[in-house]
Amino acid sequence: MGSDKSTVAFTNNAVKKPLTRNVAIALETCVRCGLCADSCHYYRARPLPENVPAYRGEALRRQLRVGTKANLLPDSFAEMAFASCTLCRRCVMNCPMGVDNALLMQTARSLATASGLAPEILVQLADTSIDRGENLELFRDFFVENIKGLEEEVRQRTGDPGASIPIERKGADILFVALSGPHSIVPPAILFHQAKANWTLSLFEASNYGVFLGDIERAKRIAKRIIDEAKRFEVKDVVIGECGHAYTTLRWEAPKWFGGAFPFRVRSIIEVMAEWIQEGRLTFDRSANQEAVTYHDSCNLTRNGGLLEEPRIVLRAVTEDFREMYPNREENYCCGGGGGMVAVAEWENRRLEAGQPKVNQIKATGAKIVVAACDNCRIQLSELSEHYGLGVTVKGLAETAVRALVI
Amino acid sequence: MGAVSLSLIILLFSLIFAVIGLSIRVARLVAHPAIIDPSPPKASARKGVFYAFTVGMLPWKKESARLHWLVYIRGVLFHIGIFTFIILLFVSLFVDLRHLSGSVAFIPTLGLGLIAGIAALIARFTDRNLRALSKPDDYISLVLINLVLLSGLAFVLNITSRTVYWGFVSVLCLYLPWSKVPHVAYFFFSRTVFGVMFGRRGVLPAVKTSH
Numbered sequence: 001m002g003s004d005k006s007t008v009a010f011t012n013n014a015v016k017k018p019l020t021r022n023v024a025i026a027l028e029t030c031v032r033c034g035l036c037a038d039s040c041h042y043y044r045a046r047p048l049p050e051n052v053p054a055y056r057g058e059a060l061r062r063q064l065r066v067g068t069k070a071n072l073l074p075d076s077f078a079e080m081a082f083a084s085c086t087l088c089r090r091c092v093m094n095c096p097m098g099v100d101n102a103l104l105m106q107t108a109r110s111l112a113t114a115s116g117l118a119p120e121i122l123v124q125l126a127d128t129s130i131d132r133g134e135n136l137e138l139f140r141d142f143f144v145e146n147i148k149g150l151e152e153e154v155r156q157r158t159g160d161p162g163a164s165i166p167i168e169r170k171g172a173d174i175l176f177v178a179l180s181g182p183h184s185i186v187p188p189a190i191l192f193h194q195a196k197a198n199w200t201l202s203l204f205e206a207s208n209y210g211v212f213l214g215d216i217e218r219a220k221r222i223a224k225r226i227i228d229e230a231k232r233f234e235v236k237d238v239v240i241g242e243c244g245h246a247y248t249t250l251r252w253e254a255p256k257w258f259g260g261a262f263p264f265r266v267r268s269i270i271e272v273m274a275e276w277i278q279e280g281r282l283t284f285d286r287s288a289n290q291e292a293v294t295y296h297d298s299c300n301l302t303r304n305g306g307l308l309e310e311p312r313i314v315l316r317a318v319t320e321d322f323r324e325m326y327p328n329r330e331e332n333y334c335c336g337g338g339g340g341m342v343a344v345a346e347w348e349n350r351r352l353e354a355g356q357p358k359v360n361q362i363k364a365t366g367a368k369i370v371v372a373a374c375d376n377c378r379i380q381l382s383e384l385s386e387h388y389g390l391g392v393t394v395k396g397l398a399e400t401a402v403r404a405l406v407i
Numbered sequence: 408m409g410a411v412s413l414s415l416i417i418l419l420f421s422l423i424f425a426v427i428g429l430s431i432r433v434a435r436l437v438a439h440p441a442i443i444d445p446s447p448p449k450a451s452a453r454k455g456v457f458y459a460f461t462v463g464m465l466p467w468k469k470e471s472a473r474l475h476w477l478v479y480i481r482g483v484l485f486h487i488g489i490f491t492f493i494i495l496l497f498v499s500l501f502v503d504l505r506h507l508s509g510s511v512a513f514i515p516t517l518g519l520g521l522i523a524g525i526a527a528l529i530a531r532f533t534d535r536n537l538r539a540l541s542k543p544d545d546y547i548s549l550v551l552i553n554l555v556l557l558s559g560l561a562f563v564l565n566i567t568s569r570t571v572y573w574g575f576v577s578v579l580c581l582y583l584p585w586s587k588v589p590h591v592a593y594f595f596f597s598r599t600v601f602g603v604m605f606g607r608r609g610v611l612p613a614v615k616t617s618h
Contacts, residue, residue: 018439018440019439020439020440020441020442021436021437021439021440021441021442022441022442022600023439024436024439025436025593025596025597025600026597026600028432028436028589028590028593029590029593029594029596029597031545031587031590032537032540032541032542032545032587033478033482033537034534034536034537034540035471035472035475035478035479036471037536038470038471038474038475039470039471049535049536049538049539049540050539052536052539052540054540055536055539055540058540058542092601093469093470094469094470094471095471096464096469096471096472096482097590097593097594097597097598098459098597098598098600098601098602099597100597100600100601100604251446252444252446252608253446254446255444255445255446256442256443256444256445256446259445260445261445261446261447265447266446302610303610304608304610305608306449306450306608306609306610306614308609308610308613308614309613309614327470329613330605330610330611330613331470
């Protein structure tokens with residue numbers, strides 16, 4: 001009984017796990033009205049039926065109906081799951097029924113990954129993170145050495161020879177989890193220094209490619225490195241650097257995997273900055289950022305993460321000419337770089353094409369600086385600027401704030 | 408046994424069958440394991456759910472409705488027509504409406520619902536996206552509901568008897584467990600999940616931030 005046998009499929013051969021109730025609800029509820037079409041940036045860029053979110057959901061239903069045995073999944077299914085949806089949830093906002101198509105695409109990704117059809121680079125990146133967690137001794141010295149170099153930059157920029165980037169400091173209030181690269185460590189380190197925060201830098205990077213794979217087991221192992229580190233140092237807050245999926249993963253998803261709340265708060269550096277600005281712990285000279293600035297809402301930070309106003313509190317405090325894109329906040333368009341797309345070279349053309357709605361939004365603001373608080377978004381926005389001749393500079397939020405910071 | 412009695416028995420059997428079928432589908436749905444979200448909420452799940460069923464349903468709150476307001480209105484009229492036929496069905500079990508002057512009250516909503524239903528069916532055939540999305544059930548469900556609306560209209564206009572109306576309702580009820588019509592129940596699950604998620608995260612309704 002049921003209009004679609006897939007909807008009662010309780011298990012799948014490839015994942016060997018029951019579908020969760022929320023997935024089952026999303027599978028059952030779609031009435032194929034097609035109203036989600038225009039909400040998708042892929043459809044906006046190329047209005048074809050296969051770019052309608054409901055169409056992709058239907059592909060998953062078909063696949064579940066026939067059952068998926070490992071290695072028997074068609075390549076086209078994997079491509080649909082990974083390369084035609086960035087899990088941005090804009091369609092969810094616009095569905096009259098509230099069908100969570102992103103959840104369905106995460107399920108599709110987990111099927112593809114279990115069938116060995118996930119993009120190799122995403123698997124490698126996830127496994128590298130896991131290796132790093134399991135072989136900490138192999139890279140610790142190298143990491144510490146690198147941080148010493150960055151510490152020097154922090155000292156120069158703050159003018160304080162005592163400024164530091166603390167590592168493995170037990171009893172710190174904050175464990176800051178950055179991304180790979182100095183750009184995600186130095187500006188926050190300057191802000192922490194200026195706010196006199198008691199913090200320590202994580203030995204691990206915030207990214208979690210297990211999430212992009214729809215592979216909860218991998219994602220758990222990657223997240224566990226940070227959770228264990230936070231427990232070891234007995235921190236009060238884990239603060240995630242400017243990364244959309246890393247924040248949403250640890251803040252909202254990981255507690256579900258581990259079956260309970262963590263003994264620390266998970267926050268974004270954006271929340272912390274906004275809080276310190278409101279508390280007067282940081283002061284800025286807005287004239288340092290006189291150019292027109294617009295802000296790109298990362299889907300993971302905003303629609304999936306709930307950080308709608310915090311980045312705006314920061315930008316209004318540190319820039320003179322802040323201009324909103326329209327639509328913005330929970331109605332923002334995905335830039336096209338989410339869901340792991342920026343990591344997969346062979347999908348570059350598709351990614352740049354899907355970024356067209358965002359390009360139009362940026363153009364309409366007239367701003368020459370685009371601030372984004374997500375590394376993947378920044379990569380994509382920079383490439384969009386080059387590809388479409390936008391001529392904009394893409395910057396991070398902390399970087400923009402530090403530029404105006406009164407030291 | 409007269410035609411009215413026989414059609415009434417068939418109708419009641421069909422209604423019970425539909426209710427059992429719908430209950431089984433809902434039971435199967437809730438048998439799937441629920442994942443409890445232990446993450447500390449930023450805002451209220453309850454407010455999110457309230458939003459999902461109230462403000463969140465307003466057309467100006469959704470870009471999809473703002474861009475496709477005709478489709479939105481069509482959907483609203485169609486569903487008002489469906490609610491009308493349910494009320495009509497209930498009333499017709501006790502009263503032969505042909506003898507009541509008040510029965511004309513059903514005509515506008517049934518009529519508009521039927522027009523909207525026919526428009527929806529035409530769109531299923533003509534719109535490229537809908538054609539690609541549609542499964543046989545999308546056409547069958549729409550045709551059956553349109554026939555129920557048409558027969559209901561014919562009944563209140565005194566063109567046909569209520570047995571014809573009951574007959575079409577019976578067919579719809581017998582098909583219902585295999586159709587997409589149970590979305591009437593799933594809607595509440597889906598919007599609740601939507602409201603809980605976006606409510607807890609402080610996305611809907613948007614949270615004014617003051618740390």
